[in-house]
Amino acid sequence: MASSRRLPRRDDEWIDRQSPIRFQFEGREYEGYAGDTVSSALLANGVTLLGRSFKYHRPRSVCSFANHDINVMMASATQTHIRADVTPLSEGLSLSPTNVYGSLKKDRGALLQWLAPMLPVGFYYKVFHTPRRLFPLWERLIRRLAGIGEVNSTWPRRFFSRQTLYCDVLVVGAGASGLAAALAAREAGASVILADENARPGGSLGEQTLAADSEGAELLTRACAAIDEDEGLHWFAHSVVAGAYADRWLALHTPEGLKRVRAGSVVIATGVYEQPAVFHNNDLPGVMLASGARRLLHRHSVAVCRRAVILAANDEAYEAALEFDKAGIEIAAIVDLRAANELPSLAPAMERRGITVYAGHYVHEAHERNRSLNGVTVCPIDEPGKGQTISCDGLLMSVGWAPAAPLLYQAGAAMRFDDSRQQLLPVSLPEGYYATGRVAGMFDLEQRMAHGRDSGLAAARGEAPIAIAGAMRAHSHPYPVFEHAKGKNFVDLDEDLQLKDLINATAEGFDNIELLKRYSTIGMGPSQGKHANMNNIRILARRLGQGIDETGSTTARPFVHPVPMGMLAGHRLRPQRRTPMHPLHELHQAVWMETGHWLRPKYYGKGPEKEMIQAEVAAVHQTVGLIDVSTLGKISVVGPDAVELLQRLYTMGYSKMAVGATRYALMVDEAGIIVDDGIIARLDEEVFYVTTTSSGAPAVYREMQRRVIEWGLNVDLVNITSQMAAMNLAGPESARVLAHLTELDLSQEGFPFLRMKQARIANIDCMLMRVGFVGELGYEIHVPAKHAYRLWQLLMEAGQEYGIRPFGVEAQRLLRLQKGHIIVGQDSDGTSSPFDVAMGWAIRKEKPFFIGKRSLAILERKHPYTLVGFSLEASRAHEVEECNLVIHAGEIVGRVTSIGHSARLGRGIGLAMLKKDFAEDREVFEIRLSDGRMLKAGITPAPFYDPDNLQQKGDIEVDGIEPLKLSHSAALSPLHTEAVVTDTRAELWMADFSAQGLFQVKGAGGHEFLRELGITLPDTWFETLQRDHGGFISRTGQHEYLVYCGRDNKLSESLGGYVGITQGLSVYARSDLHLLLGGEAVSTLLSELCALSLDSLSHPARITYTQLAGISCWIQPRRNDEQTYYQIGCDPSHGLYLYQTLSTLIGERLDHSFGMDSTPTRRTAS
Amino acid sequence: MKLLNCPHLGARPENEFTYGGEVRVQPDPDTSSDAQWADYVFNRQGRPGTHHEWWYHNPTGIWFIAERDTITDRFLRIELASPERLKEAGHG
Structure with missing residues (x-):
């Protein structure tokens, strides 16, 4: 019968009796108080059956009341796996038990108890496996029974913040030793984070310390005052330090989300977990740990039972007995596992109070009535048969403790068992770790406080850990485990x-x-x-x-x-790269595909995919098409040794290349395996422009840098992959479209195939290459990212009368397949040398050295594969898939690497990688389709289309074409608008300064060049000097500078005039997304996005290149009269991602939508 | 997460870096046998102890040479990569 177990008000209780809270459990209404947990409120209402066990569905209740009552997990409408022992009660909460079929009282799952003999240990390895045909049935049943709780996938999405915090000392556990450590570390001037899983600090202070311990009470009072008032002490309640990683990087799980803490030192004051005794029916509701009962008594004024038996093996048991006795709970007996001569000094006092102490006895079994404890049978340890039964509704176990040492283990501490204390103790601690209090074997309060204080000081000062001292007295029984004929122990x-x-x-x-x-x-x-x-x-x-x-x-x-x-996912930041033309592709109804981080148009239009792709291909063949190829890697290679570098890095020869020529570039690794390809253009004697594959750009650039250092070459490299956009204008009409926008001589003689030109198109400085990747007359146009949006628009406008059509990645793949061009990574794999893809022609063996040359000399003799072209009937092309196998005489002899249907050629075409021996003199082979059928294909030499490049050689007629009238208003990319600032008095504000002049200067002559412009230069790497008009200059490398002009228009114009590469000096006008970020909450925002400490980011004389929101950024702190704010830049391809991420987070914080369009704006000058 | 304490940069978390493998000395391709060359290309030194390694800081694009004890996973020394440093590491 439900009846109140709530005791009269206590001074130290955590509940607020003025604030009743109504809630539901299993559909019934109950009332608790603010400060109650779900379990304490239910127990207070006399509800003792709180859960069912996982396997046998046995009745269970509170056991430890310490965050580990696994049998009392509950579900609400929005949360599963609520730990009822620690979850605070809240108004209107409606809970149900998780592992129950029916109700707690009538759980059909309890039938499983009768199956127990069929479920021996490791049963899933032993039973249900024969007969085999029944296994699926058993599997279904077991899967249904296994697992706790149900996942409801329609629960509301919630995003948790995930901050990085820094502190000098992290103290884990706010008990006596932890509090002493935290206060001492503060006194030594350290910044401190103090975390505890409980709602309030104190740990076992109070509940396990008798009132006489005034020192403990005084410590707690001091600590509470410090938590309230001391800004250097950061307190986290309800928070668990859940993981310890390298270099004192810890995961702090708080109710608001995960914090990643980088601590100078870590004090582990996690205390101990009380351990149960093992005997028959030790799981009955009513059997619990004494420390749990004490927490319920002290914090929530709940009597867990009316008449208790105490199972004892340490002094804490007697202290508990005295407390319960005082609180009006009858103590029926103390059953002490120790012999009479080992009993503590408190034992005679018990006898005087009329409490019998059974020394040398144990609880043989617990008795059940109505799914709860009804009594225990107690026997002398040496005479297990000779029992007597004591009636009781509570059995409180106080037989031992285990150190709460998981963090110590994770961090790499060595633990050793101390026989006299009967506890595992840390004997050596990893660097920066300190262990104090009961986790380190100290149980005496005075000693814990002293050791905690010393450890806190040592942690703050970086001194050696304090040796473990004190009484060698066991608080744990060596073997509180008792056999029973009926088991269930x-x-x-x-x-x-x-x-x-x-x-x-x-x-x-x-x-x-x-x-x-x-x-x-x-x-x-x-x-x-x-x-x-x-x-x-x-x-x-x-x-x-x-x-x-x-x-x-x-x-x-x-x-x-x-x-x-x-919480692990946090804001689920997922960096995406977009090209500057992204919004225009959206206007053209692009269907997107992800290629690495990049988003690219797969094809355009709402129609059926195949038709759309074929129409795009047709446009390139018949009129003109335009594709965004900005994702290509682009690297500027400048210097006296530039040719030498390329000669050594790529397989072909570049020493005799004329200025203005382009050449295919194939890169292999030291094993001779193809890793990348691209085009190299020679802009000047010592200036090269190198393109790479989209996915290969970062690795190729890294490798180039590494080799420059290794070989000691005089070369400057700049990765301009996203500073430059690129588009390929292709098709018979492409020259005429271009002629509307440029005065460049486009005739065959003026601009032949495979040449490059630097020219102005629509008054924009561009670099053009006549390439043949898609097989029609075409121009790959490279343009600074901030002008690409406008150029694309103008090309589309000029091409309108010719029927220009944007084309996507799929159309390009088909077009290049017709020309037999390979795609690295598709037609080659991680084991392919150039010989395996029939590209031996791309190797200049006569070069003295290039990476992979030695390996290729071997592979030329024994490469296993070759790449062949094949054709089949047009109607069958769609049946073949890339990676279908080529089978001969039951053996795999190759695979299809590319397949497509060429409407132009009227047949299916593809590339297949075949075993060399098999392919020799062969005309036909068989492909095994995905459904197992075989299909014949005929070997056809690639290129399939225009093998003699006639399309590139014909006359180019561009006479009499009128220049396009350029409307002055053609927009820059939306990201490069004028400076727009939201209210800088807001808690958070952001401004886009991307349009303002930002320049990168690189090259040995950089110092002199900048000095001549009257700019004072910073000396050390990453030093920043502030300039007039809000500008700054930072040194970003050996001879590399970043110049932000601010409102210094004169400087901006003059640097703008030098953009380009002359005499080894490169000046780039950067297209970075470039924001100002400020407001009171800016430090919190940055700590969510960046792993560096705010201190290290906030020095105005220093620029920081780091990761922000998962991408590489530069951060330059700025200060005006009112506040510190941050200038943040990232490469333009990540610009929209960074802008949107920051807008979203700021919006969440300000609780209204935030963005360029939706906020009242005012123009300001910084 | 591990920290790399780099010259010019200060302490930076490991996830800002790309690991570039151990510092190795290429044998002369013209005089080495196929077996010697294959050993250089395919085999790596896995013996626990102090290794010289390439580490690349992605946001700045700087290569460092680090000396790391692979038993304790502790960085003993981190310096800018340079031909001189490499020479020293290669002989070390």
């Missing part, structure tokens, strides 16, 4: 593992601690064995007749405590 309540399960597993040979865990699943439940592992080790050690250290312990891995996936 549970070692692990998470997984319903009984003593016999472990004994059987050991007998079956799983007698290593790690094997035993995996076979029996002990410690694998949601509490990760916090109340089971120690007994498990003791049981195994005894079975094997060896010590605890020899037995060892399982590996502790993150997380100590479950962390929701949403």
Whole structure:
């Protein structure tokens, strides 16, 4: 019968009796108080049956009341796996138990108990496997029964912030030793983060310390005052430090989200987990840990029972008995596992109060009535048969503790078992780690406070850890485990593992601690064995007749405590790169595809995919098409050794290339494997422009830089992949379209195939290359990113009368296939040398050296594959898929690497990589289709289309074409608008300054050049000098500078005039997205996006290149009279991503939508 | 997450870097046998101990040469990559 177990008001209680809270459990209404947890409120209402066990669905209730009551997990409408023992009560909460079929009282799952004999330890390896045909049935059933709770995928999405925090000292655990450490570290001037899983600081202070300990009370008062007032002490309640990673990087799981803490030192003051005794029916509601009962008494004024028996093996048991007695709970008996001569000094006092102490006795079994405890049978340890029964509704166990050491293990501490203390203790700590309090074996309050204080000081000062001192007295029983003929003596309540399960597993040979865990699943439940592992080790050690250290312990891995996936995901930042023409593709109804981080148009239009692609291909063949190829890597290679570098990096020859020529570039690695390809254009004697594949750009640039250093070459490299956009204008009409916009001589003689030109198109400085990748007359136009949007618009406008059509990646793939051009990574793989793709022609063996040359000399003799072209009937092309195998005489002899239907050629065409021996003199081979059918294909030499490049050689007629009238208003990219600032008095504000002059100067002559412009230069790397008109200059490398002009228009114009590469000096007008970010909350925002400390980011004389929101950025702090704000830049391809990410986060913070369009703006000058 | 304490940059988390493998000395391709060359191309030194390694800082594009104890996973020394440093590391 439900009745109130709430005791009269106590001084130290955490509940607020003025604030009642109504909630529902299993559909019934209850009332608790603010400050209650779900479990405490239910117990207060007399509800003792709170859950069902995982495997046998046995009735369960509160056991530890310490965040590990796994059998009392509940679900609400929006959350599963609510830990009722620690979850604060909230108004209107409606809960149901998670592992129940029917109701808690009538759980149909309890029938599983009768199947227990069929479910021995490791049953899933043993039973249900024969007969085989029944296994699917069993599997379905087991899958339905296994797992706790149901996932409702329609639950509201919630984004958690994920901040990075820095502190000098992180103190984990706010008990007596942790508080002493935190206060001492503060006194030493350290910044401190203090975290504890409880709602309030104090740990066991109060509840496990008798009132006489005024020193403890005084410490708690001081600590509470410091938490309230001291800004250098950052307190996190309800928070678990869940993981310890390299260099003191820890995961702090708070209710608001995950914090990533980088700590100078870490003080582990996590205390101990109380451990249960193992006896028959030790899982009944009413059997619990004494410390849990004390927490319920002190914090929530709940009496867990009316008449208690205390199972004791330490002094804490007697202190508990005195407290319960005082609180009006009848103590029926104290059953002490120790002999009479080992009893503590408090024992006679018990007798005087009329409490019988049974020394040398144990609880043989617990008795059940109405799904809860009704009494216990107590026997002398040496005479197990001679029992007497004591009636009680509570059995409180106080037989031992295990150190809460998972973080110590994770961090790499060595732990050793101390026999006199009966506890595992840290004997060596990793650098910067300190352990204090009960986790380090100190139980005496005065000692814990003293050691905590000393440890806090040592942590703040970076001194050696303080040695563990104090009484060598055991607070844990060496073996609180008792056999019983009927079993049901549970070692692990998470997984319903009984003593016999472990004994059987050991007998079956799983007698290593790690094997035993995996076979029996002990410690694998949601509490990760916090109340089971120690007994498990003791049981195994005894079975094997060896010590605890020899037995060892399982590996502790993150997380100590479950962390929701949403918290790990944080804001789910997913960097995406977009080209400057992105908004225009959207206007053209692009269908997007992701290629690495890049978003590219697959094809355009709303029609059927195949038709759209064929129409785009047709436009390129018949009139003109335009494709965005900005994703290509682009690298500027400048210097006296530029030719030498390229000669050594690529397989072909570049020394004799004329200025203005372009040449194919194939890169292999040291093993001779193809890694990248592109085009090299010679802009000047010592100036090259190198393109790479879209995905290969970062790696190729890295490799170039590395080789320049390794070979000691005099070359300047700049990765201009996203500073430059590129588009390929292709088709018979392409020259005429271009002629509307440029005065460049486009005739065959003036601009022949495979040449490059630097020219102005629509008054924009561009670099053009006549390339043949898609097989028609075409121009690859490279243009600074900030002008690309406008240029694309103008080309589309000029091409309108010719029927210009944008084309996507798919059309380009088909067009290049017709020409037999390979795509690295599609027609080649991680084992292909140039010989394997029939590109031996691209190797200049006569060069003295290039990367991979030596390996290719070997591979030329024994490369296994070759690449062939093949054709088949047009109607069958769609049946073949890339990667379909080529089969001959039952053996795999190759695979299809590319396939397409060429409407132009009226047949299906493809490339296949075939075994060289097989391909020799062969005309036909067989492809095995995905459905198993075989299809014949005929070998046809590639290129399939225009093998003699006649399309590139014809006359180019551009006479009499009128220049296009350029409307003055043609827009820059939306990202490069004029400076727009939201209200700089807001909590957070942002401004886009991308249109303002930003220049990069690189080259040996850079110093002199800038000095001549009257600019004072910073000396050291990454130093910044502020300039007039809001500008700055930073040194970003050996001879590399970043110049931001601010409102200095004169400087901007004069630098603008030098843009280009002359005499080894490169001046780039950068197209970075370039923002100002400020406001009071800017530090919080940055800590969510950046792993560096704000201190390191906030020095105005220093520019920082780091990762922000997962992408590379530069951050330059600025200061005006009112505030510090940040100038942030990233490469233009990430611009929209960064802008949108910041807008979203700012909007969330300000609680209204934020963006260029939706906010009141005012123009200001910084 | 590990920190790399780099000259010019200060302490930076590992995820800002790309690991570039160990510093190795290429044998003379013209005089080495196929077997010697294959050993250079395919085999790596896995013996635990102090290794010289290439580390690339992505945001700045700077290559560093780090000396790392692979037993303790501790960085002993990090310097800008340069021909001189490489020479020293290659002989070390």
